[in-house]
Amino acid sequence: MKKINFLFGIHNHQPVGNFDFVFEEAYQKSYRPFIEVLRRHPKIRIAIHFSGILLDWIKKHHPDYMPMLRNMVEQGQLEILTGGFYEPILAVIPKADRLGQIKKLTSAVKETFGYEARGMWLAERIWEPTLPSTLDEAGVEYTILDDTHFKYAGLRDEDLNGYYLTEDLCNTVRLFPISKRLRYTIPFEEPQATIDHLRGLASEDGRFIVVFADDGEKFGVWPNTYDHVYTNGWLDRFFSVLEENLDWINIMHFSEAVDRIKPLGRIYLPTASYAEMGEWSLFSRAQQQFVEFEHYLQEQGVSEQNNVFVRGGFWRNFLAKYREVNDMHKKMIYVSKQIWQKPETERKKLHTAMDHVWAAQCNCPYWHGVFGGIYLSHIRDAIYRHLIEAEKELDHLDGVGRKLPRIIVKDINVDGYDEVILESDVLNAYFDLKAGGMLYELDYKPLAKNILDTMTRRHEAYHNQLDRAVTADQQNGETASIHDLVLAKEPDLKSKLHYDFYDRKALIDHFLHPDTNIRDFSAAHYKEEGNFVNSVYRLEDKEETRSGLKIILQRDGHISGQPVRLRKQIAMKKSDGRMTIDYEIINRSNVEIDTVFGVEFNFGLQAGHADDRYYYLQEGKPDDPYLDSTGILENRNFIGLRDDWRGLDISLKSDQSGSIWRFPIETISLSEGGFERVYQSSAVLFNWPLRLKDVWKVKMEMKLGICD
Numbered sequence: 001m002k003k004i005n006f007l008f009g010i011h012n013h014q015p016v017g018n019f020d021f022v023f024e025e026a027y028q029k030s031y032r033p034f035i036e037v038l039r040r041h042p043k044i045r046i047a048i049h050f051s052g053i054l055l056d057w058i059k060k061h062h063p064d065y066m067p068m069l070r071n072m073v074e075q076g077q078l079e080i081l082t083g084g085f086y087e088p089i090l091a092v093i094p095k096a097d098r099l100g101q102i103k104k105l106t107s108a109v110k111e112t113f114g115y116e117a118r119g120m121w122l123a124e125r126i127w128e129p130t131l132p133s134t135l136d137e138a139g140v141e142y143t144i145l146d147d148t149h150f151k152y153a154g155l156r157d158e159d160l161n162g163y164y165l166t167e168d169l170c171n172t173v174r175l176f177p178i179s180k181r182l183r184y185t186i187p188f189e190e191p192q193a194t195i196d197h198l199r200g201l202a203s204e205d206g207r208f209i210v211v212f213a214d215d216g217e218k219f220g221v222w223p224n225t226y227d228h229v230y231t232n233g234w235l236d237r238f239f240s241v242l243e244e245n246l247d248w249i250n251i252m253h254f255s256e257a258v259d260r261i262k263p264l265g266r267i268y269l270p271t272a273s274y275a276e277m278g279e280w281s282l283f284s285r286a287q288q289q290f291v292e293f294e295h296y297l298q299e300q301g302v303s304e305q306n307n308v309f310v311r312g313g314f315w316r317n318f319l320a321k322y323r324e325v326n327d328m329h330k331k332m333i334y335v336s337k338q339i340w341q342k343p344e345t346e347r348k349k350l351h352t353a354m355d356h357v358w359a360a361q362c363n364c365p366y367w368h369g370v371f372g373g374i375y376l377s378h379i380r381d382a383i384y385r386h387l388i389e390a391e392k393e394l395d396h397l398d399g400v401g402r403k404l405p406r407i408i409v410k411d412i413n414v415d416g417y418d419e420v421i422l423e424s425d426v427l428n429a430y431f432d433l434k435a436g437g438m439l440y441e442l443d444y445k446p447l448a449k450n451i452l453d454t455m456t457r458r459h460e461a462y463h464n465q466l467d468r469a470v471t472a473d474q475q476n477g478e479t480a481s482i483h484d485l486v487l488a489k490e491p492d493l494k495s496k497l498h499y500d501f502y503d504r505k506a507l508i509d510h511f512l513h514p515d516t517n518i519r520d521f522s523a524a525h526y527k528e529e530g531n532f533v534n535s536v537y538r539l540e541d542k543e544e545t546r547s548g549l550k551i552i553l554q555r556d557g558h559i560s561g562q563p564v565r566l567r568k569q570i571a572m573k574k575s576d577g578r579m580t581i582d583y584e585i586i587n588r589s590n591v592e593i594d595t596v597f598g599v600e601f602n603f604g605l606q607a608g609h610a611d612d613r614y615y616y617l618q619e620g621k622p623d624d625p626y627l628d629s630t631g632i633l634e635n636r637n638f639i640g641l642r643d644d645w646r647g648l649d650i651s652l653k654s655d656q657s658g659s660i661w662r663f664p665i666e667t668i669s670l671s672e673g674g675f676e677r678v679y680q681s682s683a684v685l686f687n688w689p690l691r692l693k694d695v696w697k698v699k700m701e702m703k704l705g706i707c708d
Helices: 020-039 052-061 065-074 095-113 131-137 147-152 180-185 191-201 225-231 234-244 254-260 275-280 284-299 303-309 315-321 323-340 344-359 377-395 461-468 518-522
Strands: 004-012 046-050 078-081 142-146 164-168 171-178 209-215 249-252 406-410 419-423 427-432 438-444 508-512 538-544 548-559 562-573 578-587 593-603 613-616 631-643 648-671 674-692 695-706
Touching (some): 004 191, 020 234, 065 078, 065 095, 095 344, 131 164, 142 147, 142 254, 171 180, 171 254, 180 209, 191 209, 249 254, 284 461, 315 323, 323 377, 427 562, 461 648, 518 648, 578 593, 593 648, 674 695
Parallel strands (some): 004 046, 004 209, 046 078, 142 171
Antiparallel strands (some): 406 419, 538 548, 562 578, 593 674, 631 648, 648 695
16 A cells, blocks of 8 residues: 655744734634644644744643643654744844754743754744754754745755755754645645645655645634634544545654654755745835736746746845835844843843843744735834843943943944944934935833834835725635735725835935925825935034934035035933934025925824824824824924823924924735735924025924823
8 A cells, every 4th residue: 555654734923022812812713723623633643833922922821721732742642843932034143043042942842841842943934055054053953844945956846755954064954845735725625635635645665755834823813714624624624534544644743754764865955935935025026027927827837837947036135125124133133243242241141131132033024925024013113122122231231231322333234324323321313324314213212112113105016906905895705825815904995005215214304395285295296306315414423422422414415406505413311312403404505495394203103093192282182183193283393292002202392383294104015814004103294484595493302201
């Protein structure tokens, strides 16, 4: 009788910073029912992975779950995988952090389940050729990757009936290929489809291996899957059908396969991830062309034999595709290096700081695909919170921490231009000289909050699908793969698409035509009269004293063809949440310039329409105080924003009255539930009409504090 070895793996994870109710829903809809069904089928043996974040949450909220799993481990039904504790993309974090994260989860697995993990789950299956050295040093014997990784190296389906050995500088690890076919049949086709596939691969000697491994959330959390998998009994039927065929299907653990079956050979894989990730990492126009080309191949009937030669981009280009991803990543590297550069005796005191950095390495907001990723403000907020908490630990390292206040001039975001960082006891302020001298990060340390954690509206390839997106009440209830659904959470989202030509941050210096209105400005459908936005400023001067910091940024540009010099002086005190900004605009021509000067701020306070987050004025709240409101205040010099949930108070004032415009920045992005409109920030534009003859000045103050 022909036989086959079947290896089944499940990966369970929730992002750092995700809402408790999301964890709870995933637990109730997927993690618990999956195990309850599996327990009824003790002959079905699987490997399972929990990220450390999820493991900690379940221990706290559902402690009875762990003894049940431990019992299944002891009975040999479960094999536990390790990985990076906070589910980082290993290839883009420092080696010391990679090892620390893996060892942390391996220790947690040992403590929780009494199991010595031998294999690991590689976050998002992001593979780079130097990883074997890290995995070998961390004690990892094997990991699991998509079959497409292997096909990119030139292997074919008939070459993937087992596992391979790879190495980096003779440091080895074993690689198991996941069957793409099974990723799409399980659980979206009837169980017999999997049995038929396995039967077609069975051999007389029974040495072949077939692997299924994928996200646990597809068993209950993905749209319509709970009813399909549990209410309608798909998973129970699947395990029952496997049991009925155990005479020729040998269900093994991965570690057993390593012990009992030799590798098929040695292979060297290129940088890769699963096929969809390669598509998502492409820049949007290229991604659109890529999808069109794939459709062309399908129409020509040549996709199946040639799709392995049609691959997308490289995961690291998310760092180039999204400024917001790169800013987070480079700050994470910046903080991590500060810890690892400390002498070992001091570093031992920074255990909490290091754990914050590791939490900030959670991969989820560092990319974007069919899930929200970087577009989810609460996930970004958590990353910054952990990084700022780590910096606070560094500040207070037994009197030998960072010497504050200080000014750092360095190319922190690796774009070829220096940035300027002002660090005090209360604030961190990051200025981008290349991008209009804008303030792109402002950390309020007492609340560990980056108030400029915002998102720019940009074109995404999937926006082209909006014409065929349907709302839930238009769907026929059919269960489909998350990659095939085109849903929208509200109608007519296409009309709400706007694309920015600059990053929505703060201290953005605008010169507008007097006829520019708030509707066109908020939609980025207007033209700048000057060349200051997105242009290079220079650091004219800096002053660092024990009591505070000061920098002067300057640009010689033009407004409507006339030469103009703009100088902005930014000052911060050592132990104060205030920032003062002095603007000086100098007309260097003989021609009077008729323009409107505006200074833009964007504040990321996460909820646009919540009662505990609102605008306020000196005399109280405006008529519509919500942060997603649009309005104009005439002849004013003050506006405030409050986040009572976080306890944050932001106030802006100037010494000259003018107009204050406010409006929300909302993106249209994809999530598990389809297209959705997401509030990203509240934009505030102070603006003044000018008839500029020689020199015009204004002083502004931004104050951050804790709500009374």
